[in-house]
Structure formats: C-alpha cells, structure tokens
Amino acid sequence: MTPRNMLQLLPMAGHTRGNRSAATCHFKCGDACAKDVCNTSDNSYFRDIADQALSRRAALGLGGVAAAAVVVGQQLASAPSAAADNGGFGKGGGKLPFQAIAPVERTVDAVTVPEGYDWAPVIRWGDPLFSSAGDFDASNQSAEDQKQRFGYNCDYLNILADRGNGTTGVLVANHEYTNENVMFDPAWLEANPDEARLTAMAAHGFSVVEVRRDKAGQAWKPVVDGKRNRRIHMHTEFAVDGPAAGSDLLKTKDDPTGTVVWGMNNNCAGGTTPWGTVVTGEENFNQYYVGRGTPEEARYGISTEPSSRGWELTEERFDAKNAGYENEANRFGYIVEIDPHDPESTPVKHTALGRFKHEGANVTIAADGRAVAYMGDDERFDYIYKFVSRNKYREGDREHNKTLLSEGDLYVAKFNATSAAEIDGSGKVPSDGAFDGSGEWLPLLVRGTSRVPGMSVEEVLVYTRLAGDKVGATKMDRPEDVDVNPATGKVYAALTNNTRRGTDGNALADEANPRSRNRDGHVLELTERNGDAASLTFGWNILLVAGDPSVDTTTYFSGYPADKVSPISCPDNVAFDSVGNLWISTDGQPGTIGYADALHKVTLTGDERGRVQQFLAVPNGAETCGPVIHDRENSVFVSIQHPGDDGTWDEPTSFFPDYVESRATAGRGEFFGPRPSVIQVFRTTGNNGNGKGRGPKK
Template identity: 40%
Template sequence: MAKDFSTMEDSNRSGNASLHELSDPTRRNVLRGGLGGVLASLLAPLSLSGCAGLSEARRSGIGFASIPVSTADTVSVPAGYTTQVIAAWGEPVGLAGAMPAWRDDGGHSAAEQAAQMGMHHDGIHYFALDGSQRGLLVMNHEYTDDGLLHADGMKTWSAEKVAKAQAAHGVAVIEVQLQDGRWQHVRPSRHARRITASTPMQLGGPAAGHALMKTAADPDGRRVLGTFNNCGSGITPWGTYLTCEENFIGYFHGPERPDAHGRRWGLKKDGSGYRWHEHDERFDATRHPNEPNRHGWVVEIDPLDPASTPIKRTALGRAAHEGATVALTKDGRAVVYSGEDARFEYIYKFVSRDAVKPGGAKANAELLDHGTLYVARFDADGSGRWLPLRHGEGPLTAANGFADQGEVLIKSRQASGLLGATKMDRPEWIAIDTASRDVYCTLTNNTNRGADKQPAIDPANPRSDNTMGHIIRWRDDGDFDGTGLRWSHFVLAGDTQNARADAKGNINGDAFGCPDGLWIDGRGVMWIQTDMSTSAMGKGDLAKLGNNVMLAADPATGAIRRFLSGPSGCEVTGVTATPDGKTLFVNIQHPGESPSERSDPAAPTKFSRWPDGGRPRSATVVVRRVDGGVVGT
C-alpha cells in the first residue's frame, strides 16, 4: 500500500519480553538452490526444477553485470535484456462481451472497471497452460489512489465512485501467450476473471459460522463479500492461488473510542480515508461491528475454474497478511508461512492435519481448513520456537477472552502476544529454498523501536532506528513441521558508505533499503524487491539509493547485484517466471505516487508518466534475454 512509514499501523502494545543481546549478523550457511526435492512430485506443473534450459544453469549463480542506481522514469535492466509492458491498469482482462477500453481521463465507469485490470499490481504467479508458451497470470490489485482513479479525483464523492474503487481492488486472472518472441494478452479468454471487493466468497475453517463473524447481512457467518488490500500471494501444490488481505482495517469507519479488540487491530474513526462507509454501510463498524472480523484472511482461488467461489481460510489466522508461502513436509502435509506487515507484529506458520491428495483443487478443497497455526519466537542464542495457537493451551482460555478456537484465530494478534511471540520489524514476503530447507523473510523497516513504550532492539531485530530493514533466515528442526528452529540474519540492508551505524548494513554487493518482495527461482537465485516509501526516497538514509529496485542474491555466497530499477515513485513488487526460466514477469506498482494522489488527479503526473506518457499506471513488465537464455545467468 502507499507506505508512508511514519504513519503505518503500530497497534501492538502487548507486554512481550524483549531481548537485548545483538546477534552476529555476519553468520551465513551454505545453501543449495532450486525448487525441487519433496515438492517436485506434487508441484510438477508449477515447479521450475528439471525444466529444459535450467539444469545446465542451476549452479551458475548470478550471471549479469549490476545496473547503476537510477532516478529515471523508466524501467532499467542489464545489457542483453529486453522489457515489455503488458496488462496495465485499465486494460480489459478479456471477459467475453466486455472489452472496455482504457480512458486516460479516468472517465471509465464502475462497471467498466470491473472488467478491466485493477489498480496497483502486487503479488503474481504464472500458471502454465502450455508450458512456457501459454499460461495464466494471476495477480493482486492492492489498493486505489482515488485522485488517479476518478476523472475529478475526490472533488466529489458518490456511490458510483465507491463502487469503482471496490472494482479496482482484488485479483485479476488473465491469459497470456508467447508469440514471435513477445508476450500477448489473450482476449477474450474463457479463463479471464476479475475478483473484487464485492465478489461473493465463502468462509472456511474454525472461524466460519462463529458468533464474531455473523452480521445482519450474513446471520450464519459463512459468506462474505469481497477481498481488498491484496498484497503478497502464494501457490499451493494442488494448483490454487493464495491472495492475502493486508491493511484491511483502514477501510473501516470505527467509533470514536474503539473497544480493546478494535484498538488492537488499529480500528479508528474514518479509517485511512477511503470513505467507503459513506455509501456502503458494511464498512461502518459502528453499525456492523463484526464486519472487520471477516477480513484479514488468506483467500484461496482456483484460477483454472472461473466459476469457483473464493474461500477465506480462517485456519491460517487473521492478520495483516503480506504473503503465504507453501512447503510440504516429508509425509506430504502442507505448511504455509506468512508474515504480518505492521510494526511489531508476527511471523506465522500453519501445518495441515492431512496430507495433500492427488487430484488437484477439488481433492484438496478443505485441506487448509484443518491443522495447527503457530507463531514464531526467536531466542537470543539463535534458537527459536513455534508456539501453537491452540485453544485451551497455556493462556488461550475463556478466562483470557478466547471462548473457542475460532476466537483464537480471529484474535490471533492478541493470542500471539499472550504466548510471548517475538515482535518483528514489519515481516513481509517469505521465500523457501526447498533444497536446503531454509526459509527467508523480509523485514522492511521499523523506526519506532524504543519509542512510545515499544521494545528496544532484540537479536532478531537488531537496529533501533531501522530505516533500512533486513532479511532473516531460519531452518525448522527436522522438517517444516518442526516446533524448534535455528535462525540467523541473511543480510542487514543498507549502504556501507552511510555515516550512521544503524544504516550501514552488511551487504556483499549493491546497496539497497527496505526489502519487501522475495522469491527464489528454479536455480536457487533469490530475487529481492524493495519498497522505500515515496515520501522518504532521496532523503536521509535513503538519499543515494535512487528508485526502488529488484536485486538478485546468491544465497551460497551472499553476493547481491542490482538487476532492475523501476520508474519514479513506484514500488517493485511481485515476480514470477515461466517454467523454462526464460521469462520473468515483474509488477510495477504506483508509479508517480505522491502524498496528495487521493485528492489531486494531477499530482502523480508531476512525478511520472510511465508507462505510456499519460496518467501513470501500474503494470506488469516482461523481462527476457535478447539471446533467449535463462534470465539471470
């Protein structure tokens, strides 16, 4: 989301013990790369392991020269690579009989927006239909800038504008095909689909039907309208897409003085200024106090079945979810790791009760509804524990406000605080090296440590004025379902030329700040994407870092090189590849972002006119090698 880091949510006032011994940030384990091992058999349609063109490149590491820091309003990549823009905001997704054209004046209607690409592309995945030649791109649309979205910005406000904003959120499913060396958006397509903030969905898992999920419109507490603020994503071994609801609470209008539950989730009067409640009363929590509880979940979508109903999987816990990354245990059970992008919040993992079954989405339709949710504690000696969020165990009892397992999951933040989980510096994307069984998580930044009665530094979060962020790494004991872990820092982001100790970092290679997106490709190369706040770019610790970027890291050596620089004001977020590794799809979000976008439609154009010289638009960038080789080699 438009991340002015000075105003981000910081609602965790639990009294968890804080640790004060600094860890050694230079520790490194030698890792092995690539998707493979236990995932290969079940992830075969989605995996990059064993694909033509990758086997010979698997050990070759990073094979390109770094690009320089850039402040240009363009996408830059190394020599020998080409870029192509597809699927920009406002292009028709490809629904039969609904092909509304983009209008640069912002004059398209709510109904037209519901058939077009949404705003602010984020998490993305390529689902192969015909190997690396044809497939589906499924991507998130995180939020809206109403100044850009509407012809007159927010000079007026109406039910139509609320409907249009809701239609610009959610998820898009589009078909793409490689023809003569360029990727084409296939329209119409029977797979094309838009999922928005108004799409009917089901609730699954222990919180479905709970008293805290029931509303006047849904007295059974099992059906909900819409998903929004969709940030990171994940894929499952049975071929479905996981989209994650992040900063959902800002869409709700709350009371002047929220109760303890509302305060813990950041509910406040007028939210973050979206004003949806003025024309859609379900976003008025003073009238519908349970409606916020129905959001903040991981949503499962079957992209191959456009008639399927998305399901919010409550067993995975309620949080400001950044992403959901799936591994498999040796006995075939699913493990879903997720981070919560807010200051002093937590890292979670869910372990399914049952093993994954052959037969795709239908055979595993309830797999994510049954299992155990854990929250992480990182200890000073480099060890840690996964603490189970199970009703009746330890403090998670009715006496402490948890009547049953459903309430534990709805109040996962409160439960995690009582268990003594480690408060983290905005945990975001998680990537898994299935060959080494190492798990990585980006921690974007946190300048509030030690302020306003918040904890000071601890071993896992070792900088008090953390403007630069870091990447933590752990390995669960025995298997991915292990309850113990060993952890270290993969890298502390920063600039070795910075005079301030907390901003230097320990990067072996190109400087960067605020790591966010994270993905490990089929060769084991780690791709790191940055999200420096637009309001902070070019200032203070970030002054010399230019625009947001995507970098490649070799986990075995720690070497990091800058691969792609985005246009002015953007965030670089979301990356996926074709099975042969010869095409990367990278999302560019909010080019031209400025603090006044929501009220002034002209403001962003002062900073960017990417990608086509008019109103700035989020879009997907296709990256390929000129010689047709594997990207990154």
C-alpha cells in the same frame, strides 16, 4: 467524506523520512507510520531471557541448530552444480547472467534494466479482460466498466504456464489499493462521489487473465475473452471456512450465517500452492472501516474516526457503528484461496490461518505430507506465523488438496538469541560473527483446541494478534513476505523496517531485530529442525542487514564485503530462481537511501553468500512487487505498483508505461499519466539493452 483532492489531507505530508511519498503512505496503509503502535503487549525482550537461552536450547535438543545456521553456506555447497549464477560473474553456472546496474535516482521515470536486457508491459491498469469493455478511456469510468478490466496497483504476481508446449497459461495478480487522486478527473470525482467509490472498490481485488505466446521463452500477451478470465472485487462473493466459520464474531446484518463475505481488500503478496491454486493475503484492511473503539479494534489499528476512503458513505457495512455491522471488519484480514483455472469457483477465506495484516502466505509440503504455510504480519512489532494442515497432500487429487488449508494447527514464532547481552541497538555484529540463535513455534491452535489461556478457538482465529501477545511471541520489525527456498527448504523472511524500535518505551533491539530506529530492514534465514517444515523448533540467522554501505556502517551481508554489494533497503517480497538464488524486491528505498525501488539478486552459497546485485529499477514513485524469476527462459516479471503516486490527474509525476506527451495525444487505450502494470524483462539476442531507462515497449 466528500470527494476532494486527497493530497490536501495527507497526515504524513512533511513527516515522511527522506523522499518517501506521503500519498503512498496515505493510500496504501492509511498513514500507519504516523499512528500509535498497535502492539502494546509486554512480551519479553531478548535481554530479559538471555540467561535462559542456553538452557532452553539444551532442553529442546537444539545445541547444533544455531551453529548449523551460522555455517549454512558450507551446508548448501552440495546443492546442484548449476546453483548460483552469480549474475554472470564469479563461480558457479549461469541461468540468467547480468551485470548489476548502478542504483538509479528516485526521480528517474523509467524502467532501468541491465545491459543486454529489454522490457515490455504485459498488462496495464484498465486493459480489457473482455471485449465488451472496449478500449480503456480513463475519462469515462464506472464501476461496472472497471469490473471488466485489469485492476489498479497490481502486487502479487505469477505466470502459470499450462502443461504441454508452454504457449498458454494464466497471469494472476492482486490489486492492493487505489489512488483516486491519479485515477479520476477531479471534476467527475466531485460530481459522482458514490460512483467513484464503487469504481475504486471494483479496482481492488484480483485478476485472472489468460495469456499466450508463440513459443516458450517469448513474450506473453493477454487474451481478451479468455475462458478463465476473471475479475474479483469488493462485490464478489467469498466463502468463509475453517473453525471460525459461522462464529458469532463473523455474523452481520447481510450475512447472519457468518459464512459468506462480499469482497476482499488491500491484498498484498501471495503464493501458488503445490496443487495449483493461489493464496493471497488481506493486509491493511483496517483503513477501510470505522470502528466502535473496542480494544480488539485498537489492536488491529481500526479507528473510530471517518475512514480515509469514505466507503462508509456509500455502503453502510464499512461503519461498525451502524447496527448489524459491528463485525464487518472481522471478516477481513485473512488468507484467501482462489482457483485460477475455474472462473465459476467461489474464493475461500481460510480462518484456520488466522486474522492479521497478512502480507501473504507461501505453502510447502512437510516430510509427512502435511501442507505448511508461512506468513508475516506487516506491522511494527508484530509476528511471524506458521500453519500446519491436519490432513495430508495427495499427489494429483486437486479437490482434496483444496481443503488442506481449512483445518490444522496455527503457531507463532519466538526467537531466542546466542549473544543477547551484546545487542545494544547499534547494529554491531556480535563477537561470534553472526546474528543467530534458535527458535520455537509457539502453539495457538492445535488439533482443534485453543492453546491460548482465556481465548476460545474462534477468538484465537479472529483476534490472532491478541493470541500472539498472550503466548509471548517475538516482536518483529514489520515481517512481510516469508517464503521457502525450493532448492534447500530454508525459509526467508523480509523484515521491511521499524523506526520505532528502541524508542519511546517501545521494544528494544534484540538479536533477531538488532538495530534501533531500523529504517532499512533486514532478512532472516530460518532452518527448520531436520529440514522438516512441520518441526516445532528451528535455527535462524540474519542473512543481511540492509542499507547503503557507502554511508551506513551498520549494514551486514553474511560476511561478504560491504563495498562490493548493491545498496538495498526496505526488503518486501522474496522469490527464488530455478537453482535457489534469492531475489528481493524493495518498498521504500526512495525514502531511506534515496534511490528508486528495485529488484535485487542475493547469492546464498559459497564464498559469495550475501552478495547483493541490483537487477532493475522502477519508475518515479513506484514500488517493485511480486517478482517472478523464469531464469530458464531468460525472463523476469514484476508488478510495478503506484508509479507517480504523489501526482494528480492534472499534473502527473510519472508517465509509465504509455509515456504519452499530453492527454490530447493519448492513443486508443493509452493514458496521460501513470498506470500500474505487469512488465516482462527479457534478455535480448544482441547487445540491444543499454541499461538505460526507456519509454513504452509495445
């Protein structure tokens, strides 16, 4: 593929719902919504098993689990008295009081925050991590230069403060994908196609950046030449571990051992482990590779056509038709563990956690001390997974704990219903007043042995989607972030949407996915049996069925009045504050309910369970990613990804966060156009924040 204006080639142009950017669909996930459904398995629908549901629950001893999920609000009422701050209103204490903002029109090119708050960028695409890079000059880019700078399209985010007085720490962030149409001068792109592709490869990956502040509670600033500063990119060496390491399915011409991989790509969400490392998930990796047309490649959405990015024109490893590279794509799609405190450490791809389009992973410690990771496969009709380590967590033994994700048991979720016969795809709440039921973690790999008929251990871990198909996992509506509430142990899963549900011979609606043509998504709440993350059974209920209640009667908010919530659509990432309130960032609201993507807080307890309040909105074309809630310090952090994605170098559609008037007036290190950035939102001492979007904050 020769470089050209990518906007001329977008399959989604004219086919996106509402105002969704065709450029975002193209660059982020390779136009997945325009392509055939990958999961063509005939797994049972809820309706097929309705008569078995009660007997199954009885056999599993789950008679009380589903009921417990329904009354979870009462169960959690005994949480700490400081629990819900309710946005500064209603009952409960308050850690981060705010008045919910009104939804913001999608074309507003500003960060909008509540009254009494302000914002500032912490770090932007192109900002130097090392002094040798100098000021950012978008007109003078190269691969080697980009390797010294903060990458493009930051997603997963965390701020890890060092022990002590809390004035130093590290910022960690993924760089999911690139948009060459916005990043590069088209004349340079045309003249330097290989260098442009190599620069894009360098802008993918991960950043570790030391940060500093004067005292706890104040704004963080990046430290150039910080001792822990690091860029991980498509030419960084990764180790492969776990049961599939060394498998013939992972060997290539460049790595005949099947244990070394160069790079990671399309990393989306992630999490920080209890031992202080970071795990991040490779998501839409399929779009980077040219396949041979095998059934396994088709299940992962790998096409035989030239890739949209054309990396195979610069490096032959991206084309499986090239001898020796048949398995290259099998080396992507894993959970990666990175030690942000050791810049000399080798990142590890953990095959034990399976291979699929990982949104991310979030790790907790089970009652018996084993590490448990929850994961979603971000594809229509794909699955929710859980990994349970073989060995146990040891407090203070960091080196031992860094091996916990290398060996263990892998499961996939099956959801059973209580009111299957009442689900007709309309979204109507069942007569018992809730969408709820029981569930099972179906074994894929246990004690080093495959539990999937006809599949070896290596096949289960490299072709995990096919393993989930064989055991009869429940087809879900794009499961993305799955995380554990640290205050309660309950698990929350964001199901972003699935407009193919109930159409064209695809899976029908079921109680865990209750709407046909589900464009707005929903959020599930799981309660592991006895509160133990290592349990093999769970209860579940739907916390909210998203949408704009003013125009959509199918929305549901756990019984909270729909006319008293902020509209919300396409839940993506989930996070928690210090007392266990749920925070949800969105990806796709402009194309569904017509508003800018946003960050919302959801109360989980008491009379206000299900109350959604919008905290911020992001600029034109952007997505809200990686929320971090430091409510004890009156701060919220988010990654603002793909602002102005449908613009071009010459005609930007966003100017966040520099907001310069023209390329000629851009100052040192500034850019005429959008720059994906990490921002910090903070509470002001007076009434300085007026709730209106504003320009740059330096």
